[in-house]
Amino acid sequence: MSKSSIIEGQEAPEFCLPDQDGDQVCLNDFNGKWVVLYFYPKDNTQGCTLEAMAFTGLENKFKERNAVILGVSKDSTASHQRFREKKELTITLLSDEKVEVNKLYDVWQLKKMAGKEYMGTVRTTFLIDPDGKVANVWNKVRAKGHAEDVLETLIDVSGN
Secondary structure, eight states: OOOOSOOTTSBOOOOEEEBTTSOEEEGGGGTTSEEEEEEOSOTTSHHHHHHHHHHHHTHHHHHHTTEEEEEEESSOHHHHHHHHHHHTOOSEEEEOTTOHHHHHTTOEEEEEETTEEEEEEOOEEEEEOTTSBEEEEEOSOOSTTHHHHHHHHHHHHHOO
16 A cells, blocks of 8 residues: 655646535635645545544634535535534545545555555545645545644644
């Protein structure tokens, strides 16, 4: 498992995906804002739930700093809707069922579990600045404490 080839300073790859309500969301919808773009493997699993709930809990602190949070997985929009309702999430979840955006951001990689190899999403977060450039990358993220780390970095790099 290697890290994403997307690096700090480069232009963030443009994309459009449906959100949990089926509405089309594009990266360029957020020009002029900070974007926390985080990729996670699966709705309603332990680590993914922990991460989503942490981002939801801190969402207002991100909003105060002109930042939006977008979670991306290959789950369907219906799965995202159930996940948000069940866990009372308020962040936007995007459905990448064809894993095109996972591949675009180079987070769809070979993984190993219990001696088996398979392709899957490597938990990765990108902080994108208001000009659409990648300001920070977190590879192979551990869910616990991650949302707080991202917020601290946003405060450092945005100066507010």
